[in-house]
Amino acid sequence: MNELLKIDNLNISFQSSGSDLKTLKDFSINLKERESLGIVGESGSGKTLSMLALTRLLPKQARITSGSIIFRNKILNNLLNKNFYKEISGNKISMIFQEPMTALNPVHTIGKQLLDTYLYHNDVSFEKGVLRALEILDAVQLSKNKQRMEQYPHQLSGGQRQRVMIALALINNPDLLIADEPTTALDVTVQKEIIQLISKLRETIGMALIFISHDLGVVSQISDNIIVMKDGEIVEKGSTSKVLNKPEHIYTQKLLNCLHKLENDQKKEKLKNSPIISARDISKVYKLPAKIFKKPEIIHAVKNVSFDVKTGETLAIVGESGSGKSTVAKIINGLIVKDNGEVKIKGQDVEDISLSRRAKLIQPVFQDPYSTLNPIHTIGYIISRPLVINDNLSNHNIKTKVIEILELVGLSEEYYNRFPNQLSGGQRQRVAIARAIILKPQILICDEPTSALDVTIQSQILDLLNDLKQKLKITIILISHDISVVKYFSDRIIVMYNGQIVETGNSEDIINNPKETYTKKLMSSVFSLKQKNQILRDNFT
Amino acid sequence: MIFKIFLKRLFPRSFDNDIYSLPPKDLIIRKSSNHAGFKFGLTLLLIIFLFAIFGPIILDVSPYEQDLTKRLLPPVWKDGGSWEYIFGTDGNGRDYFARILYGTRISLTIGFGAACVGMIIGVTLGVCAGYFGGWVDQIVSYLLTCQLALPGLLLAMTIVFLIGPSITVVIFVIGATHWAFFLVVSRSATQRIKNLDYVTAANAIGASKFQIITRDIIPNTVSQIIVIFTLEVGIAILNEASLSFLGVGIQPPTPSWGLLIAEGKEAIFFQPWLIILPGIALFILVVSINMMGDGLRDITDPNSKVSDK
Numbered sequence: 001m002n003e004l005l006k007i008d009n010l011n012i013s014f015q016s017s018g019s020d021l022k023t024l025k026d027f028s029i030n031l032k033e034r035e036s037l038g039i040v041g042e043s044g045s046g047k048t049l050s051m052l053a054l055t056r057l058l059p060k061q062a063r064i065t066s067g068s069i070i071f072r073n074k075i076l077n078n079l080l081n082k083n084f085y086k087e088i089s090g091n092k093i094s095m096i097f098q099e100p101m102t103a104l105n106p107v108h109t110i111g112k113q114l115l116d117t118y119l120y121h122n123d124v125s126f127e128k129g130v131l132r133a134l135e136i137l138d139a140v141q142l143s144k145n146k147q148r149m150e151q152y153p154h155q156l157s158g159g160q161r162q163r164v165m166i167a168l169a170l171i172n173n174p175d176l177l178i179a180d181e182p183t184t185a186l187d188v189t190v191q192k193e194i195i196q197l198i199s200k201l202r203e204t205i206g207m208a209l210i211f212i213s214h215d216l217g218v219v220s221q222i223s224d225n226i227i228v229m230k231d232g233e234i235v236e237k238g239s240t241s242k243v244l245n246k247p248e249h250i251y252t253q254k255l256l257n258c259l260h261k262l263e264n265d266q267k268k269e270k271l272k273n274s275p276i277i278s279a280r281d282i283s284k285v286y287k288l289p290a291k292i293f294k295k296p297e298i299i300h301a302v303k304n305v306s307f308d309v310k311t312g313e314t315l316a317i318v319g320e321s322g323s324g325k326s327t328v329a330k331i332i333n334g335l336i337v338k339d340n341g342e343v344k345i346k347g348q349d350v351e352d353i354s355l356s357r358r359a360k361l362i363q364p365v366f367q368d369p370y371s372t373l374n375p376i377h378t379i380g381y382i383i384s385r386p387l388v389i390n391d392n393l394s395n396h397n398i399k400t401k402v403i404e405i406l407e408l409v410g411l412s413e414e415y416y417n418r419f420p421n422q423l424s425g426g427q428r429q430r431v432a433i434a435r436a437i438i439l440k441p442q443i444l445i446c447d448e449p450t451s452a453l454d455v456t457i458q459s460q461i462l463d464l465l466n467d468l469k470q471k472l473k474i475t476i477i478l479i480s481h482d483i484s485v486v487k488y489f490s491d492r493i494i495v496m497y498n499g500q501i502v503e504t505g506n507s508e509d510i511i512n513n514p515k516e517t518y519t520k521k522l523m524s525s526v527f528s529l530k531q532k533n534q535i536l537r538d539n540f541t
Numbered sequence: 542m543i544f545k546i547f548l549k550r551l552f553p554r555s556f557d558n559d560i561y562s563l564p565p566k567d568l569i570i571r572k573s574s575n576h577a578g579f580k581f582g583l584t585l586l587l588i589i590f591l592f593a594i595f596g597p598i599i600l601d602v603s604p605y606e607q608d609l610t611k612r613l614l615p616p617v618w619k620d621g622g623s624w625e626y627i628f629g630t631d632g633n634g635r636d637y638f639a640r641i642l643y644g645t646r647i648s649l650t651i652g653f654g655a656a657c658v659g660m661i662i663g664v665t666l667g668v669c670a671g672y673f674g675g676w677v678d679q680i681v682s683y684l685l686t687c688q689l690a691l692p693g694l695l696l697a698m699t700i701v702f703l704i705g706p707s708i709t710v711v712i713f714v715i716g717a718t719h720w721a722f723f724l725v726v727s728r729s730a731t732q733r734i735k736n737l738d739y740v741t742a743a744n745a746i747g748a749s750k751f752q753i754i755t756r757d758i759i760p761n762t763v764s765q766i767i768v769i770f771t772l773e774v775g776i777a778i779l780n781e782a783s784l785s786f787l788g789v790g791i792q793p794p795t796p797s798w799g800l801l802i803a804e805g806k807e808a809i810f811f812q813p814w815l816i817i818l819p820g821i822a823l824f825i826l827v828v829s830i831n832m833m834g835d836g837l838r839d840i841t842d843p844n845s846k847v848s849d850k
Contacts, residue, residue, distance in 0.1 A: 335741055359747035366738040374739040376760045386746040419568075435742065 003073075004175060004208050005031040005054075010067030012049055012058070023062070024049050024232045031176070036202060036209040038223030038240070040216050040255070042454040046232040047212050051178050055095050056084060072175075091121045094169035098181040100161035104153040110137075110164050111149030118171050132171065139204075140167045141197060159190035166198065173205060180212045187320040188481055192525040195222060214455060216255055217484075220244055228252045258459040261488070275308035276443060276475055277332060282306070282341035284327050301327045303499045304341070309443070314469065314476040316490035316507065318483065318522065324499035325479045329445045332477070333364050345443070356390045363436035367448035369428035373420040379406075379431050380416040386439045401438065408471075409434045409464060426457035430464065437468060444468075445477045450485060462489060483526045487511055495519050548574045572840045579836020585829035593645040604643045604796045608634040613812055628818055631804065637815070640796035641822055647797045648778050648826060651712055655777035656770050658716025663723025664759070664766060670724070671731025672754060678728075685724055693718045694783060701789045711790050715777050722769045730762040764841045771834025775827040782823060798823050 012024035024046045031037055041047040052058045054069060054076075069076040071088065079088070097103045105113060114133040119126070130149075137145035140163040153161055162182060169177055179198060183191040199222050202209050213219045219226060226243040228236040228251065235249040247253045284302040302324040309315050317325045330336040332343055334350040343350045345361055353361065366372045373382055383402045387393055393401070403413050409430040420428055429449060436444055446465065450458040462485065469476055480486050486493060486507070493510045495503040495518070503516045514520045552570050573579055597604075608630075615622045616629040616637075628637035670681035697714045704710050734740060735758065743753050782799025784790030791797035793804070798819040805815030 330741075333745060335744055355747040355749070359745065362745075364742065364745050366742065368738060372738040372742060374743075374757055374761070376763075377756075385743070385748070389747050389752070432742070435746070439746070 002033050003030060004033045004035070004071070005029070006070040007050070007054070008068045008070070010050065010053060010069065011065045012046075012053055012062055013065050014061050015063065022065075022232065024053070027067070027232075027234060029227065029234075029237075031208055031210070033175070034202075034206055034208055035225065036211065036223045038219035038226045039210065039212045039229060040214065040219050040226060041229035042214060042456065044231075045229040047229050048180055049232075051095070051180060051210065051212060055089055055093060055178065056081070057095075086121070090117060090174075091172045092174055093176045093178065094172070094174045095178040095180065096162075096165050096169050096182045098184050100158055100165055100185065103165055104161060106153050108152075109149065110151055110153070110156075113164075114149075114168060114171055117168055121172050133167075136167045136171045137164075139170070139201065140164075142167070158186050159194065162186060162190075162194055163197070166194075166201070170201060170205065174207055176208045176210065177202070178210045178212070181214070182211075183218065184213070184215075188483070188525045189320065189521050191218075198222065216244075216259060216455070228255070254456055258455050259484075261459060274311060276311045277309040277343065277345050277477075279308075279328075279332060279343045280306045280341050282328070282331055282338050282343060284324075284331060284336065285339050300499050302331070302338075305496075305499075305501055306341075307494055307501065307504065309475060309477060311442075312473060312475055313491045314478060314489055316478045316480060316486040316493045317496060318480060318486055318493055319496035320481060322498075323496040325496050326447055327499075328496070329364070329447050329477065329479050333362055333445055334358055335364070359386060359390055359441070360439045361441055362443040362445065363439065363441040365429075365432050365436050365444065365446045365449050368452055369425040369432065370452075372432045373428055375420050377419075378416070379411075379418050379420070379423070382420075382431060383434050383438055386435060390439060405434045405438050408437075408468070410460075424457075425453050426460060429453065429461055433461075433464065433468070437472065437474070440472065441474070443475045443477065445479070447479045448481070449478075451480065451482060458485075465489070483511070483523060495522065569840055573836070576836045576839055578832045579840060582829045582832030582834075582836055585825065586833055589645060589826055589829065590649065592642060593649055596642040596645070597639070600639060600642065602636050602639040604635060604639040605794050606635060610634065613808065615812070616814055616818075619814075629812075629814060631801075631815060632808065637801075637818065640801060641798070641819060643796045644798045644801060644819065645822070645826070647708065647791060647795065648781065648823070650708065651715065651781040652774040652778040652826075652830070654712040655715035655719065655780070656773040658713055659719040659773055659777075660723050660766065660770055662717065663720030664727045664762075666720070667724040667727030668731050668754060668758060668762070671728040672735055672750075672758065674732075681724070681728070685721060688718075688721050691718075694780070697780070697784060698787065698789045701784065706789060706792050708791065711781060711784060715780050715784075719773055719777060719780070722773065723766065726765050726769050727762050730765055731758050734758050734761050764838050767841065768834050768838045771830050771837070774830050778823065778827060 007027060007029050010024060010027040011022065012027075014021040014023050027046070027050050029037065039047045039050070049058070049062070053062075053064055058064075064077075071092070076084065076088065104110075108116075111130070111133060114136070115126070115129045118124075118129050118132055122129075124132075133149065134145050137148055142148055142160060142163050148156075148164075153164070156164065165182075177198075182198070183194050186194060195218065198209070198211075209222070211219055211222050216226075220240055223240055225238065226236075226240050227234055228243065228249065230251050236243060236247060236252045243252060244256070247256055281304045282302060283300070283304055286299045286301055287297070305324075305328055307315075317328060319325045327336065331338045332345075332350065334343075334353070337351070345353065345358075350358065350362075373379075377385075380399070380402055383405060384398045387398050387401060399416075403416065406413060406415060411427065411430055411434070415423070415427070415431075420431070423431065433449075449465065450461050453461060465476065466489070468474060476489075478486065478490055490507050493503075493505065493507045494501055495510065495516070497518050503510060503514065503519045510519060511523060514523050548570060552567060611626070611630050611634045613632060613634075614626050614630040617624055617627050619629075622629060626636055626638070628641065631637055631640065666681050666684065670678040697718050700714050701710060704714075740753060740757050743757050748756070778798075781790055781797065782802065785797045785799030786803040788803070791800055793800060801819040802816050805812070805819070808815050
């Protein structure tokens with residue numbers, strides 16, 4: 001096969017206040033026609049930057065210091081911008097971005113955006129352009145393609161928008177498609193469909209693919225070769241099976257360990273304790289503000305949900321975004337007032353418990369490490385605050401307790417006077433956990449505690465939670481959309497969809513023998529390293 | 542540079558090499574030493590304050606003493622000017638430099654006083670409206686609409702006219718007609734902050750509503766309120782000048798800059814310095830306050846990075 005793309009020793013540095021920061025070091029790849037290459041790395045590892053350099057979309061402060069990019073025996077570095085955008089970008093090389101919500105222009109119809117891209121690069125009549133646009137919308141399996149041409153981006157769902165993005169990228173039959181985390185912002189069930197679609201289109205069109213992702217599981221499904229990046233350097237490259245089975249670099253091994261650990265089952269004891277929380281028929285309705293001549297719109301966030309949580313167990317609530325799982329968590333915690341039903345913690349209605357007693361019973365940990373800590377307070381103040389509010393202790397006692405807890409969550413004493421903005425995402429999440437456990441609560445509600453973190457840090461936080469669970473005997477309610485995290489961690493699972501409970505049961509039963517169709521769909525959307533090539537098989541059956 | 546050396550003497554700990562282990566106070570000092578606009582504005586404002594406090598004591602010239610034989614003397618750099626009257630004299634033969642110095646006191650008092658009054662009204666209403674929402678928000682929004690619909694200067698004139706002019710009355714009237722910005726900014730900031738996870742977390746650890754408002758919400762709106770505050774100090778000073786110019790603010794013979802301009806307007810073609818000099822004084826004061834305000838916003842913003850240049 002012929003060589004399509006060759007990048008040689010590409011170096012990129014960021015200029016900031018006089019000093020150059022090297023963010024990409026000696027990046028070299030070779031890509032053959034029709035080959036698919038996966039690039040894996042944490043955020044900040046330079047994986048997106050390398051591709052932005054290829055498509056000339058680098059931010060202003062970034063500069064290519066050395067290296068060459070050769071596409072079809074043509075050196076791209078010296079090409080004038082005008083010729084580059086006319087001949088290469090959007091025509092021979094196209095790109096799909098992570099956020100389908102922001103990548104489409106909201107004021108133009110889908111049809112206009114498709115036609116603009118097509119007619120700019122091809123000298124054909126408007127009618128032919130329309131035909132081509134309909135054809136490509138059909139190819140990305142978007143139903144009712146004639147209607148879609150007239151629609152605006154906000155009328156489509158996230159998955160549909162990503163399909164339009166793919167159509168936009170493919171309308172000129174490119175030789176190379178770059179997909180930058182195309183599925184990260186989508187729900188798991190949609191994620192699988194999009195990856196299958198990209199994989200199928202690659203076969204039919206016969207283009208090369210560069211797939212960027214932080215998720216090794218996803219990348220291993222779709223690519224022939226894999227590159228692993230860390231801190232702007234390629235640490236490992238090779239065929240997919242080689243990287244997965246015989247990783248050479250320590251970082252790759254660590255990454256794989258994290259994934260394998262999540263896949264292996266832990267030994268779980270069956271608990272036969274009394275329920276600590278019992279929720280009966282809880283409902284919550286959100287009303288959108290009424291408009292003139294229109295009835296106020298009502299959204300059922302949670303509808304008649306009932307369940308028990310036993311003392312000492314870990315219960316997981318699983319579902320897509322918008323399924324009401326976070327609302328349930330906040331209702332149990334007493335942070336949202338429910339409309340109907342009752343929640344009893346230790347036999348007492350959660351809304352009747354005094355603030356201070358509730359604080360010592362149940363504590364939340366949130367998803368976003370950046371908004372979970374008040375930026376104007378020091379870490380010491382943030383962690384000590386529950387004690388200051390609820391207990392009468394001397395300042396000295398409080399400080400020693402805070403430092404004890406800091407050490408328990410794996411941070412040293414020197415963090416006491418730091419501010420949240422001086423901490424990394426993983427460290428912030430540790431502080432949030434420290435704040436939640438300092439009152440020694442009996443229940444911890446973790447709302448997607450790891451989904452905003454990188455894979456290696458994700459596994460550290462899960463280890464920490466596991467450790468705390470054993471040491472402090474806490475009951476944990478874990479909310480997640482990530483089945484592998486849930487599988488690793490929980491004793492029992494509740495599956496939610498559209499504000500209702502679809503299925504409940506022990507975690508092994510739910511994961512191995514799901515009964516409801518939605519649960520089956522959810523479980524089959526998990527990408528694991530074992531079921532390789534499943535996507536291709538699915539396509540041909 | 543001098544500023545930095547001065548700060549290094551005063552707070553040696555703030556200049557440790559390891560910026561990440563600095564306590565909060567030192568971090569702010571460290572940041573302020575690197576902000577050119579803030580340093581310039583603060584220095585200028587300090588000089589103006591020193592002039593306002595000590596100038597009249599040292600100078601020992603009365604701004605009220607009239608000498609009709611020395612009417613309308615030009616300032617020292619003009620032909621016929623002398624060092625005895627640096628800025629010349631006004632139509633009643635009073636020393637113009639002394640009058641402007643005394644005017645600084647009045648302008649500063651009224652500017653900061655009125656902005657404080659406005660801030661207390663606006664932030665209280667804004668934070669309550671943003672945090673509680675519902676009917677509280679509706680009432681406050683109604684008040685805001687009324688306030689915005691009223692012509693501020695006209696209202697101020699009417700009230701001062703009815704109560705009778707004095708510095709206290711002018712401060713409260715200007716403050717009471719200038720809280721709309723504070724309200725809008727603090728209300729929208731509160732609405733944004735109250736949905737953040739750290740407020741929910743504070744709720745979960747048992748903090749009361751009052752604690753959440755004073756510890757989590759207001760401190761995080763401070764950097765935005767400071768900018769509005771400095772803006773309003775400038776506006777209040779100009780407002781006082783307009784009121785005095787129209788004759789319902791500070792009453793003669795008290796020297797206020799607006800009054801000086803009003804008194805000088807008859808001589809605008811022949812003795813223009815009578816208007817230009819208090820005008821320049823107003824300009825310098827307002828610019829220095831605004832520069833300092835912008836600097837304070839950058840310094841108190843916890844997300845801005847510490848940099849050494």
